[in-house]
Amino acid sequence: xxxxxxxxxxxxxxxxxxxxxxxxxxxxxxxxxxxxxxxxxxxxxxxxxxxxxxxxxxxxxxxxxxxxxxxxxxxxxxxxxxxxxxxxxxxxxxxxxxxxxxxxxxxxxxxxxxxxxxxxxxxxxxxxxxxxxxxxxxxxxxxxxxxxxxxxxxxxxxxxxxxxxxxxxxxxxxxxxxxxxxxxxxxxxxxxxxxxxxxxxxxxxxxxxxxxxxxxxxxxxxxx
Ligand SMILES: *Cc1c(COP(=O)(O)O)cnc(C)c1O
Numbered sequence: 001x002x003x004x005x006x007x008x009x010x011x012x013x014x015x016x017x018x019x020x021x022x023x024x025x026x027x028x029x030x031x032x033x034x035x036x037x038x039x040x041x042x043x044x045x046x047x048x049x050x051x052x053x054x055x056x057x058x059x060x061x062x063x064x065x066x067x068x069x070x071x072x073x074x075x076x077x078x079x080x081x082x083x084x085x086x087x088x089x090x091x092x093x094x095x096x097x098x099x100x101x102x103x104x105x106x107x108x109x110x111x112x113x114x115x116x117x118x119x120x121x122x123x124x125x126x127x128x129x130x131x132x133x134x135x136x137x138x139x140x141x142x143x144x145x146x147x148x149x150x151x152x153x154x155x156x157x158x159x160x161x162x163x164x165x166x167x168x169x170x171x172x173x174x175x176x177x178x179x180x181x182x183x184x185x186x187x188x189x190x191x192x193x194x195x196x197x198x199x200x201x202x203x204x205x206x207x208x209x210x211x212x213x214x215x216x217x218x219x220x221x222x223x224x
Contacts, residue, residue, distance in 0.1 A: 003218070006044070006047055006048065006051070006216075006217070006218070007051055009215065009216050009217070009218065010035075010048065010051055010053070010216050012215075013033070013212055013215050013216050014028075014033070016199070016200065017031060017033060017199065017203070017210065019200075020199065020200035020203040020204065021203055023200075023204070024203050024204045026203065030208060031203065031207070031208060031209075031210060032055055032208065032209045032210070033053075033055065033210050033212060034055040034056065034057040034079050034081075034209060034210060034211045034212065035048050035053050035055065035056050035057065035212060035213070035216050035217070036056075036057035036058070036059070036081065036195075036211050036212060036213035036216075036217075037056050037057065037058065037067070037213070037217060038057070038058050038059045038060060038063065038082075038213065038220065039063075039220040039221050039222075040217050040220065040221065042067050042070045042071055044217060045067060045071055045076075046071065046074070048216070048217075049071075049074050049076060054075070054076060054077055055076075055077045055079060056076055056077070056078055056079065057078075057079040057080075057081045057100075057211050057213070058078060058079070058080060058081065058082070059080075059081050059082025059083075060082055061080075061082075061084075061085075061088045061091065061092055064078060064080060064092070064095065064096070065091065065092075065095055068095035069095075077097040077098070078095050078096050078097055078098075079096065079097065079098045079099075079100055079209075079211070080092050080096040080098070080099045080100060080101065081100045081101060081158075081192075081211055082101060083101060083103075083132050084099065084101045084102070084103075084107055086104065086106035086107045086109070086110045087110070089107050089110040089111050090110060090111065090114060093111060093114055093115075093117045093151075096117065097117070097118065098117070098118045098119065098120070098155070099111075099117055099118070099119040099120070100119070100120045100122065100158045100192050100209075100211070101120070101122045101132060101133075101158065102119045102120065102121050102122060102142070102146060102152070103121065103122040103124075103132055103133050103134045103142070104134070104142075105142065105145060108142070108145050108146055108149050108152065109149075111149065111151040111152055112149045112150065112151050112152075113150065113151055114151040115151065116150065116151055116152065116153050117151065117152060117153070118153045118155050119146065119152050119153065119154060119155065120154075120155055120156055120157060120158035120190070120192045120209075121134060121139065121142055121143050121146060121154065121156075121157055121158065121181070122134065122157075122158045122159065123136070123139055123157050123158065123159045123174060123177050124136075124159070125159045125160070125161065125162050125170045125173055125174060126162035126163075127162075128162075131160075131162070132160070133158075133159060133160075136173075136177065139157075139177055139180065139181065140180060140181070140184060143181045143184055143185055143188070144184055144185075146185075147184065147185050147188075154181075154185050154187075154188040155188060155190040155192075155209075156178060156181065156188045156189055156190030156191050156192065156208070157174060157177050157178045157181055157188075157190075157191055157192070158191075158192035158193065158209075159171075159174045159177075159192075159193055160193075160195070161193070161195075161198050161201075161202075167197075167198035167201040167202070168201040168204060168205065171193055171194075171198075171201055171202050171204070171205035171206075171207070172205050174191060174193055174205065175191065175205045175206050178191050178206065189208075190208045190209060191205075191206050191207045191208050191209070192207070192208070192209040192211065193205070193207040193209075193210075193211075194207045194210040194211065194212070195210075195211055195212060195213065196212055196213055196214045196215035196216075197215075199212055199215075
């Protein structure tokens with residue numbers, strides 16, 4: 001059987017997103033699909049842009065910066081979804097429209113006086129402090145610090161579903177975290193959640209920004 005083309009994979013993902021939205025009683029118009037293109041060449045990003053994709057996700061600064069430079073002729077929105085080092089934060093802000101991975105005071109402070117950028121606070125749903133994201137206990141103080149920072153506009157919360165747990169249950173906890181953040185930042189209602197294998201569960205639990213990689217791009221090339 002022939003491998004599906006990029007256009008075919010993209011349209012199946014779009015159809016599955018619409019399905020999941022309909023089942024959740026939501027409109028797919030309220031969802032942003034971010035194509036995560038990490039490890040893939042700029043040519044693939046160009047192909048997706050030609051198919052109407054505008055939102056792209058990357059997780060490594062060097063790679064993201066290079067792609068943003070090489071594709072500056074296109075009108076794209078770059079979403080930084082990877083772990084963010086505070087000493088790189090200002091460089092990331094220069095090309096990123098949205099930073100999804102604010103998880104420490106040091107990153108907030110690095111961006112404090114910069115021109116404003118949209119962001120999510122990343123929540124750790126795994127209970128393992130080695131994973132990215134802020135713990136449930138530290139979430140509100142961090143969200144308040146982001147709200148106070150002139151250089152950051154808080155859109156909401158972001159998370160990755162932990163391995164070894166039903167994603168829907170994890171996303172239900174993220175929804176609760178989102179509600180707590182909305183108590184202190186009523187505008188910050190967005191939820192960045194859902195990847196190739198769990199975006200339907202994320203949509204069912206209120207996700208607004210889906211970060212979908214391999215279901216659109218096909219398998220990632222092994223990293224060099
Ligand atoms: C790679 C990545 C994704 C996309 O993962 P897929 O399983 O390929 O859809 C989403 N979010 C983050 C933070 C990632 O690093």
